[in-house]
Amino acid sequence: MHVIMFVIIVVTMVTDVIHVIRKNTLNLKKELLVKIRFGFVSNSSTTSFCIFGASFTPDDMKQALKILYPRPINIPTIDSLDVDEEDEDFDHYEAMKKISNALGLIFSQLGYDCDEYVLGRNYDSIKDDETGKQFKDSTKEKIEPIKPNVTVSWHEGAWRDG
Numbered sequence: 001m002h003v004i005m006f007v008i009i010v011v012t013m014v015t016d017v018i019h020v021i022r023k024n025t026l027n028l029k030k031e032l033l034v035k036i037r038f039g040f041v042s043n044s045s046t047t048s049f050c051i052f053g054a055s056f057t058p059d060d061m062k063q064a065l066k067i068l069y070p071r072p073i074n075i076p077t078i079d080s081l082d083v084d085e086e087d088e089d090f091d092h093y094e095a096m097k098k099i100s101n102a103l104g105l106i107f108s109q110l111g112y113d114c115d116e117y118v119l120g121r122n123y124d125s126i127k128d129d130e131t132g133k134q135f136k137d138s139t140k141e142k143i144e145p146i147k148p149n150v151t152v153s154w155h156e157g158a159w160r161d162g
Contacts, residue, residue, distance in 0.1 A: 048158035049108040052136060053120015054143050054150045056107075061095040061117070064146035068102045092117065103142045110157055118155040119143060 056064070096107040096117045103119070110116045120143070126135045140152045 048156075049118075049122070050154065050156045051106065051108055051118050051120045051122050052139055052152060052154050053105065053118050054147055054152050055110060055155065056096065056099075056117045056119055056147070058090055058092060058095075058115050060147055061092060061099065062090070064099050065095060067146045068099065099146070103146070105139070105142060108155075108157070110155065112160075118157075120152065120155070 092115055093109075096119065099105075100107045100119055105119050105121060106125075107117050107119045110118055121135065121139050126132075130138075136152065140150065143150050143152065
């Protein structure tokens with residue numbers, strides 16, 4: 001009888017140990033799954049870009065908007081497109097979005113908390129039958145009407161907020 005009780009106790013203990021090991025292994029696996037990320041992290045405060053194009057200051061943006069939209073346009077916080085006027089509420093992002101959409105180009109801020117942007121094309125927009133020279137020339141041709149005598153080049157940047 002004592003042997004049977006002993007076996008039952010040992011089996012129960014071994015079963016409990018196996019259960020604890022399995023539970024800890026599953027918890028470990030869950031913990032690893034939470035900590036390991038594959039792909040894009042949507043809440044990342046890091047950004048980078050590589051764009052062939054031209055830089056745009058707030059004055060360049062206002063001039064471009066005047067050329068592209070001779071009539072008043074609806075951009076939040078833009079009361080006037082007077083280039084000589086200091087307008088602290090001028091929304092640079094909205095202005096560049098309007099300009100880039102009109103020209104079929106992309107844009108990025110040149111640095112964190114910076115008023116200057118770059119407008120142009122990224123390397124993955126090169127068409128299969130387009131040469132590098134054609135890519136560069138077409139980018140310059142799109143920008144030149146809003147920024148005469150523009151110098152276009154590669155702009156690369158990366159920064160982290162935090």
